Each structure stands twice: as C-alpha cells, then as structure tokens.
Amino acid sequence: MPLGTLDRTPPPFFRQGYSALTRLVFFSSLAVFLMVADTRFEVVQHLRAAIATVLHPVQLALRVPVEMVAGGRDYLQGLQHALAAERSAQQQLAAQAAALARAGQLEAENQALRGLLALGPAVAPRATAAEVLYEAADPFSRKLFVDRGATHGIRAGAPVLAAQGVLGQVTRVYPLASEVTLLVDKDAAIPVLNRRTRQRSVAYGGPSRGSAMELRFVPGNADVMPGDELETSGVDGVYPPGLAVARVTSVERLAEGGFARVRLVPAAAPDGVRHVLLLDPLGTLMPPRPATEARDDAAPRAPGP
Known part of the structure; x- marks a missing residue:
C-alpha cells in the first residue's frame, strides 16, 4: 500500500482544539455579556419564559412522587391526630355530662333552699x-x-x-x-x-x-x-x-x-x-327601694358637733 494513501489525521481523542484558557475567557465573556444584556435590555426574557413553560409539565410530573409521599405522611399524621382529638372530645363530653347532671341537681337544691328561706328567685339578667x-x-x-x-x-x-x-x-x-x-x-x-x-x-x-x-x-x-x-x-x-x-x-x-x-x-x-x-x-x-329609705337617704344630714 502506498504511503500516501494512509490517513495521518489523529484520532478524535488526541485532537487538539482551543486551549482551556481560551475557552474559559470566551465563555466567561459570553456569560457576562448575556447577564448585562439581560439586565439592561431583557434580551432573554422571552427565552426564559419559553423554557419555563416547556419545563413546567416536567416539574409537575417530578413533583408527583414527592407530593404522594408527603401527602401519605400527612394523612397518617392527621388520622392519628383526629383519633386522638375524638378520644379527647369523648372524654370531655363525658365530663361535661357529669358536670351538667351535678349542675342540674345543685340548681334544684338551690331552688328548694331558697324556697325554704323565703327568698326570691335568683336574678337572671337579659x-x-x-x-x-x-x-x-x-x-x-x-x-x-x-x-x-x-x-x-x-x-x-x-x-x-x-x-x-x-x-x-x-x-x-x-x-x-x-x-x-x-x-x-x-x-x-x-x-x-x-x-x-x-x-x-x-x-x-x-x-x-x-x-x-x-x-x-x-x-x-x-x-x-x-x-x-x-x-x-x-x-x-x-x-x-x-x-x-x-x-x-x-x-x-x-x-x-x-x-x-x-x-x-x-x-x-x-x-x-x-x-x-x-x-x-x-x-x-333589683326590686325598687322602699320610699321611706329613699327619703332618708335624700334628706340632708345635720353637721356633727
């Protein structure tokens, strides 16, 4: 085989392109230019909005497993809290029922005692x-x-x-x-x-x-x-x-x-x-004061010695 027909180009792995420093300076300058241009002229605002719109369904799909796990944990915790609140409410209801029964008994006794002492009924304000x-x-x-x-x-x-x-x-x-x-x-x-x-x-x-x-x-x-x-x-x-x-x-x-x-x-x-x-x-x-008592209070008092 003639030597001229041999491919002397290096493999892609050994090819030499731009130096790392050159690429760093270029991409850094490009990044600074894009940031300044976006800040001053909002040149990439529409591009950002379009990318956000395209990625929104992807974000929602990726959030589904996280929300399922969090929702399941909240459901279990809420169920435990609801059961505990129900038990506490039942205990309070039983205690209130007992207190209501005692209050009814005390009210009946109070009315009986006021009747024995010839006292008027208790005042109930509007x-x-x-x-x-x-x-x-x-x-x-x-x-x-x-x-x-x-x-x-x-x-x-x-x-x-x-x-x-x-x-x-x-x-x-x-x-x-x-x-x-x-x-x-x-x-x-x-x-x-x-x-x-x-x-x-x-x-x-x-x-x-x-x-x-x-x-x-x-x-x-x-x-x-x-x-x-x-x-x-x-x-x-x-x-x-x-x-x-x-x-x-x-x-x-x-x-x-x-x-x-x-x-x-x-x-x-x-x-x-x-x-x-x-x-x-x-x-x-309260019942009105007797007329004689009212007159005594209204009468001027004689000065003391």
Missing part, C-alpha cells in the same frame, strides 16, 4: 349578643365599639362578657353602637372575690396600655398567691356574681411598704375577640 366593630384609636385607653346600642335596649354600665369571662363594661351608648371600656384600661375597676380564700378586693386596669391588671391596696401579709383565680363578687350591683375576671400571676411583697404588688392576667383576652355578650346591669333588675 343577655344580648353583639359583634365587635373596631377598637378605639386612642393610644392611651383600651376601648371597643360593638354593633348594639340604645335601640337594642343596651344601657350604660352593662357588663360585657367573652367566652372566657368578663371583658369590660359599656361606658357610652349610641343609638346603633356602644363603647366598651375593657378591664385592662387604666381607668377600669371591678370588685372581685378570690375563689380560694373568699376575700374581696378590687382589680384595676394596668397603669400603661401594654400592662394587664393589678390588685391595689392589698396588705403585705394578705393570703394571695400566684395562680389564684378571681371572680366577680356581685356586691357592686353591676356584675352578676361568679363570673371569671382574672388570674394572679405574681405577688411582690415590698419590705419598705405595707402593701403588696399583685399583678393579674385577665381571664378573657381582649385581643382577637369578635363576638361578645352584653348583660343588663344587675342594679336595674
């Missing part, structure tokens, strides 16, 4: 449901406005309840709305009764907007401790007795003073409340 419209914009007070007013029979001084307990008191009535001052307002006060010790005191709103409530003028040696629950005492003629008001969070017995600093957290959180219940003031449901 309740009106209302919805919170908005919160007052005053940064120095805590007040709400509800959608029930004088045309709905609402009176000034009406107690306002949430699901957890007393929320506040109606302080101003308009024809179609009412202003509610919350218990955490700095000017609010409510007589309370300690459920554990049966001691009466007065709970006040916090001195600042961010603070909760506090008991004032409590002796330093008073039997009060964190965790004590406070309820309405019913002696003010406004709030029915036995409604949850607050819980004691801390007690500071100051050595330099004769009083203790008792901080409270309200039973009904004022934030996030949407629906409330307005009760008639307890004093409006």
